[in-house]
Amino acid sequence: MKKSFKLILILSVFCLFGFDTVKLSNIINKSAKITDSGERIAYISSVFKNVPYKDNTLTGNSDEKEVLVINLKEMDCFTFLDYVEALRLSASPDDFVMNLKEVRYFNGEVTYKSRKHFFTDWVSGEQNSVKDITPELPGGITVEKFINRKSKNKNWLKNLPHTMRMITYIPSEKFDKDVLRLLQTGDYIGTYTDKQGLDVTHTGIFIRNEGGEFLRSASSKFMKVTDYPFEKYVNGVKGIIVLRNK
Structure with a gap:
């Protein structure tokens, strides 16, 4: 061309x-x-x-x-x-x-x-620009999930297969200052869900600056891209998955 x-x-x-x-x-x-x-x-x-x-x-x-x-x-x-x-x-x-x-x-x-x-598709291919660092963080739990399988005979996305995947997440009750210190600005955050067939329900970016630690995301609650106090956010969800650029 x-x-x-x-x-x-x-x-x-x-x-x-x-x-x-x-x-x-x-x-x-x-x-x-x-x-x-x-x-x-x-x-x-x-x-x-x-x-x-x-x-x-x-x-x-x-x-x-x-x-x-x-x-x-x-x-x-x-x-x-x-x-x-x-x-x-x-x-x-x-x-x-x-x-x-x-x-x-x-x-x-x-x-x-x-x-x-x-x-988690971001880290399931052969050529990825990010890596899953969640297993390296303290307090992680690893679970087996069949991504995209909503029920026995139904998928979340029709005409697409489901995929078995081992997923590690940090439960909110295990999230503490030790985990927080290990996070870096620019880490990609997924909000873990225990719903069958799904890995996360929301995504964002971890930001640390002079004002504190925040989740920067396109929020359906606030209807815009905004920053939200990170610890407060994590305390209100099931857990998090953390991806980091290579």
Whole structure:
């Protein structure tokens, strides 16, 4: 593909949602100067603070063809992480598009079947930009789950298989100052659920700054990307799963 045509394609994708590509380039250029990956994630994610929450922004399902969606004007908790991680890995808008494919889809294949629908999908493929550090933290519990199996004869996502997966999480009652000290800014956090067939019900980013520790996420409660006191959040959920950039 010729470079000029590729650039036009990229611009058309962004313009579809009215996104300022100059702003995108500025974000990438500034983040590239931040050598610490966690701090880079903190900076990139801060750019999206107060962006409105909206679920189901991705197209495609078992009956409809999947297309690559880049909507930086509104997002849910999972697409928020998609965009932040793809931007972390990028040195240009071209890189961002390619990295988003790799972050959101297995082998970068833009299909509904290949989409990483579940949080732990991020660490189940062969080429991952993050790793699961939950087993390294104190107090973890490992359970066997059949991801996507809602009941004996029904899946959460129809026409997609279920997958047996061993999942380690830190129960909220085991979360203490020792665990908190081991978390790093930029860690990706999944809110563990004991619902059959699901790994998490919410995702966000751990942020530590002069104000304390926070979960930064696209929140359906507050209807925007916002920061929430981390310990208070963990105390109100079943537990957490922690992924960290490599």
